[in-house]
Amino acid sequence: MRGLAPDGGLFMPERIPVIPGAFFNNIADMGIRDIAFVVADRMLGNDIDSADIRRIVNETFSFDIPLVELGGGIYSLELFHGPTLAFKDVGARFLARVISNFSDSRRGVVKVLVATSGDSGGAVAHGFKDVKGVEVYVLYPHGVLSQLQRSQLCMPGSNIHPIEVLGTFDDCQRMAREALLDPELRSSAALTSANSINICRLLPQMFYFFHAYAQLLQHGGAGEGAVMSIPAGNLGNLTAGLLSWRMGLPVKRFVVANNANSVTADYLNHGELRPRRAVRTVARAMDVGHPTNMDRIIDMFDGERGALSHIVTGYSVPDTEIIGEMRRTHADHGYLIDPHGATGLAALRSDIKPGEKGIFLATAHPSKFPVAVTEATGVRFEPVKINPAHRMATPRISASADALKKELRR
Ligand SMILES: *Cc1c(COP(=O)(O)O)cnc(C)c1O
Numbered sequence: 001m002r003g004l005a006p007d008g009g010l011f012m013p014e015r016i017p018v019i020p021g022a023f024f025n026n027i028a029d030m031g032i033r034d035i036a037f038v039v040a041d042r043m044l045g046n047d048i049d050s051a052d053i054r055r056i057v058n059e060t061f062s063f064d065i066p067l068v069e070l071g072g073g074i075y076s077l078e079l080f081h082g083p084t085l086a087f088k089d090v091g092a093r094f095l096a097r098v099i100s101n102f103s104d105s106r107r108g109v110v111k112v113l114v115a116t117s118g119d120s121g122g123a124v125a126h127g128f129k130d131v132k133g134v135e136v137y138v139l140y141p142h143g144v145l146s147q148l149q150r151s152q153l154c155m156p157g158s159n160i161h162p163i164e165v166l167g168t169f170d171d172c173q174r175m176a177r178e179a180l181l182d183p184e185l186r187s188s189a190a191l192t193s194a195n196s197i198n199i200c201r202l203l204p205q206m207f208y209f210f211h212a213y214a215q216l217l218q219h220g221g222a223g224e225g226a227v228m229s230i231p232a233g234n235l236g237n238l239t240a241g242l243l244s245w246r247m248g249l250p251v252k253r254f255v256v257a258n259n260a261n262s263v264t265a266d267y268l269n270h271g272e273l274r275p276r277r278a279v280r281t282v283a284r285a286m287d288v289g290h291p292t293n294m295d296r297i298i299d300m301f302d303g304e305r306g307a308l309s310h311i312v313t314g315y316s317v318p319d320t321e322i323i324g325e326m327r328r329t330h331a332d333h334g335y336l337i338d339p340h341g342a343t344g345l346a347a348l349r350s351d352i353k354p355g356e357k358g359i360f361l362a363t364a365h366p367s368k369f370p371v372a373v374t375e376a377t378g379v380r381f382e383p384v385k386i387n388p389a390h391r392m393a394t395p396r397i398s399a400s401a402d403a404l405k406k407e408l409r410r
Helices: 022-029 032-044 050-060 088-102 119-128 147-151 169-180 183-188 199-218 236-246 263-270 294-300 305-311 319-333 339-351 370-377 401-409
Strands: 067-071 074-078 110-115 134-141 160-166 190-193 227-231 253-258 312-316 358-362 396-398
Touching: 022 199, 032 050, 032 199, 050 088, 050 199, 067 199, 067 319, 074 199, 074 339, 088 119, 088 134, 088 199, 110 119, 110 169, 119 134, 119 147, 119 160, 134 169, 134 401, 160 169, 160 401, 169 190, 169 401, 183 401, 199 236, 227 236, 227 339, 236 253, 236 294, 253 263, 253 339, 263 294, 263 305, 263 312, 305 312, 312 339, 319 339, 319 370, 339 358, 396 401
Parallel strands: 074 358, 110 134, 110 190, 134 160, 160 396, 227 253, 227 358, 253 312
Antiparallel strands: 067 074
């Protein structure tokens, strides 16, 4: 509910519970909702009633997350069948339901802040729409969103309030963080974050790592687990994967797939953590120069990079290889992937050894990135029709803490 710790740091679980081994003997027969319930109850059972956890995970997973075999021991974990066609639906839907479970209309509304460069905003807007007692403020940089992405934020008369910021995505993230720590704002309303700085957005992302393992066993895969390749931006998915592994999930190793923004891969390979300005790539949801969840990962390994790079290997994939992977996968397997999934697949192909099984996270539906897909494969998508009601004008503010404060007080 706080989003950020009072000292500005990120919350982590005090201890990571381990799931008894017997669970994995039966996991192949379990569906995602039952798996999610077991894992969530281990993590949150002291704070949320089991019946509420059951309801929250059942509502979160209103769609399937299939594991699709491409051949040669390589599988795609399709995380994009939710309402906004990206994996962020999982975290947003779970977080919205947990917040609504704790919010109490007698104590006033909860204000939720989220900074977006595209996908988070739509998923959060969709996940929180019409949730009682919650008002959502979506900060997005001027000139970056597509028509479709913008229309996903504009829901006139709802509890979703898009705000255009005359600045960059990093400005939006900074402004949201500053607001969360502002004593005056905090005293007037409960204020929290729906970005992956909020641990509650990461917890439900663990469930699909377990579900992937269950499906791998169904496909005849080995109990030792797969090489898990993760297209990475702010490292929410990697954090969730590592937490799952710590809880006992068998994973052979993790592969981090950066695009040309190679901060994490460079840290793993050379030991130097050097945040820098992001450059624009075809996999733009991963154009992150300063990955926020790195602090959590370093904490999990007590700052020992050697221990971390033992289980995680890093790659940086340039745009030409991302497009090449999309083309090859379509030509060889008749399978369309989006540029983010393709980044994961390209890194996985570089890393996997004969006899191993590999799973990459397909984080967005290919139709969300039609220009890149058409460039790589020649396949075209029908343009999505946008409801004119969803083209509303949004407030536009300067990239300053004061301007945001004014908007939040309205
Ligand atoms: C957000 C996003 C990512 C990056 O995920 P992180 O958990 O921030 O590392 C990758 N692919 C897509 C499509 C995304 O929207």
